[in-house]
Amino acid sequence: MALDGNAIGGLLLEIFGSDMTSAEATCATCGAVRPVADTMVYLRGPGTVVRCCNCASVLIVVTRVRGLSCVDLSGIAALEVNPRR
Amino acid sequence: MTSPVSRGFHRLNRPAGAEAGKLPPGQHVTTDFPVLSAGPTPHIPLQEWTFSIRRGGETLRSWSWPEVQDMPAETVTVDIHCVTRWSKLGTEWRGVPVRALLDQVEHDAQYVLAFSDGGYTTNLPVKDVRGGQAWLAFDYDGQPLAPEHGGPARLLVPHLYFWKSAKWVRGLELLDHDQPGFWENYGYNNYGDPWREQRYAGD
Amino acid sequence: MAGTAVRGRLSWQVATVAAVTEETGSVSTIVLDLPDWPGHQAGQHLDVRVTAEDGYSAERSYSIASADGEPVAITVERLEDGEVSPYLTQELRPGDQMEVRGPIGNWFTWGPHDGGPLLLIAGGSGVVPLRAILRHRQRSGSTVPARLLYSSRSIQDVIYRNELNQYRGNAEVRYTLTRSQPPGWGGFAGRVDDAMLARIAWPAGQRPLAFICGPTPFVEAVAELLVARHYPESRVKTERFGGA
Numbered sequence: 336m337a338l339d340g341n342a343i344g345g346l347l348l349e350i351f352g353s354d355m356t357s358a359e360a361t362c363a364t365c366g367a368v369r370p371v372a373d374t375m376v377y378l379r380g381p382g383t384v385v386r387c388c389n390c391a392s393v394l395i396v397v398t399r400v401r402g403l404s405c406v407d408l409s410g411i412a413a414l415e416v417n418p419r420r
Numbered sequence: 421m422t423s424p425v426s427r428g429f430h431r432l433n434r435p436a437g438a439e440a441g442k443l444p445p446g447q448h449v450t451t452d453f454p455v456l457s458a459g460p461t462p463h464i465p466l467q468e469w470t471f472s473i474r475r476g477g478e479t480l481r482s483w484s485w486p487e488v489q490d491m492p493a494e495t496v497t498v499d500i501h502c503v504t505r506w507s508k509l510g511t512e513w514r515g516v517p518v519r520a521l522l523d524q525v526e527h528d529a530q531y532v533l534a535f536s537d538g539g540y541t542t543n544l545p546v547k548d549v550r551g552g553q554a555w556l557a558f559d560y561d562g563q564p565l566a567p568e569h570g571g572p573a574r575l576l577v578p579h580l581y582f583w584k585s586a587k588w589v590r591g592l593e594l595l596d597h598d599q600p601g602f603w604e605n606y607g608y609n610n611y612g613d614p615w616r617e618q619r620y621a622g623d
Numbered sequence: 624m625a626g627t628a629v630r631g632r633l634s635w636q637v638a639t640v641a642a643v644t645e646e647t648g649s650v651s652t653i654v655l656d657l658p659d660w661p662g663h664q665a666g667q668h669l670d671v672r673v674t675a676e677d678g679y680s681a682e683r684s685y686s687i688a689s690a691d692g693e694p695v696a697i698t699v700e701r702l703e704d705g706e707v708s709p710y711l712t713q714e715l716r717p718g719d720q721m722e723v724r725g726p727i728g729n730w731f732t733w734g735p736h737d738g739g740p741l742l743l744i745a746g747g748s749g750v751v752p753l754r755a756i757l758r759h760r761q762r763s764g765s766t767v768p769a770r771l772l773y774s775s776r777s778i779q780d781v782i783y784r785n786e787l788n789q790y791r792g793n794a795e796v797r798y799t800l801t802r803s804q805p806p807g808w809g810g811f812a813g814r815v816d817d818a819m820l821a822r823i824a825w826p827a828g829q830r831p832l833a834f835i836c837g838p839t840p841f842v843e844a845v846a847e848l849l850v851a852r853h854y855p856e857s858r859v860k861t862e863r864f865g866g867a
Contacts, residue, residue, distance in 0.1 A: 423635070424720040424722070425720075426675070430677075
């Protein structure tokens with residue numbers, strides 16, 4: 336079952352060192368711009384998969400390989416951490 | 421910092437004593453059937469469903485749902501092992517051996533890349549899907565395979581970690597050289613033998 | 624002060640259980656003693672890590688049920704096949720320890736400066752962060768009009784009922800019970816639908832701010848209904864809960 340980016344707030348906090356849920360992500364596939372909180376998140380598999388809620392393309396994949404977090408952000412074209420509200 | 425012990429907390433599924441001998445290293449037995457996905461559950465009408473064998477962008481052979489249902493199927497009981505460390509013993513599936521599909525195509529490919537609705541892929545050596553140990557499975561536990569578990573049909577390759585048993589499978593791409601699929605690209609092992617604990621690349 | 628705040632966010636802190644209170648037959652509120660807590664915004668959550676004697680650990684996220692300035696509390700629903708929630712709701716005692724990371728999530732938050740009017744829509748245990756928003760609103764003396772529409776299966780499943788029934792004036796709580804209603808029930812019945820929203824949702828022209836929290840199918844259905852009522856997507860904030 337899909338959750339949203341709120342569910343990985345802690346994971347992203349650990350990886351980026353700051354809260355990323357309100358960071359705005361631009362999908363590299365369809366160009367949609369949404370806060371990270373507003374993405375589809377698939378947890379509990381071999382890794383965490385974050386998908387664009389507009390086109391379902393993969394934005395971010397986080398795997399934990401031998402205790403180290405590996406983050407792939409290639410599905411994101413841009414990530415704006417402090418967007419103007 | 422050492423984590424303090426939370427008094428009274430223990431894992432839900434304790435490693436089973438009696439079955440311990442049957443389990444690959446690092447696994448524990450579960451009695452439920454966790455649903456793990458990398459994306460939304462696809463829904464494809466059976467009249468549009470096909471299973472194809474492709475090579476170099478060309479479809480060599482394709483089967484419709486009724487054509488697959490007409491093929492001799494087997495019921496098998498197998499143990500399955502997920503890389504997230506749960507194992508489920510004695511699961512019953514019904515499906516068509518992959519060998520029966522692959523044998524209808526002339527090829528000399530060494531590897532396949534299974535591909536699924538929703539874009540998931542996983543790679544396997546041809547000998548691992550031909551040797552009587554892989555099925556195109558459409559029934560689980562005597563019932564049609566539920567969508568969240570990969571229905572209408574998934575790959576079933578129980579001798580490897582379960583991420584190789586691609587849900588919502590729609591075909592096999594024949595490859596000359598091994599090519600990493602979805603999880604393999606993100607650091608998981610190209611082969612994935614649970615008995616040698618090949619979880620990650622380099623294991 | 625800033626140094627303390629950063630350390631609190633990035634690392635796990637040890638939390639000691641101060642109290643465990645039963646809210647309903649399957650839901651309990653746990654008050655935690657967190658000496659290094661940097662404060663939090665209403666709507667945020669925290670991550671909990673519990674560790675067994677053999678070193679096995681499990682992590683879960685829980686919305687913060689309390690407002691800033693109150694002792695940090697989480698409200699946990701016991702899931703039948705859960706691994707952590709049965710432990711937290713049935714075994715945990717004052718004095719027990721766990722680790723906590725947070726607060727987390729600066730998108731699904733509300734403070735008086737965010738304005739309103741506020742429309743809060745809760746499905747089941749999704750009421751937890753929305754209750755924190757209502758508490759924070761009250762503690763801050765905000766007069767932003769607020770309405771909570773709270774969907775539960777039955778009256779026995781309603782969390783914080785006495786507290787929610789206290790809201791008067793321009794903070795209003797309405798309930799819908801989807802599976803069974805007690806005799807003489809005067810609230811809504813059935814799933815949240817457009818007819819129900821027509822009676823409770825602020826008109827889009829008032830530029831309301833909506834927060835929806837609950838299981839994924841609930842959140843998505845309600846969000847779609849609000850967007851159909853011309854709520855701009857940017858003013859509909861959602862948080863999906865899932866089983867653990």
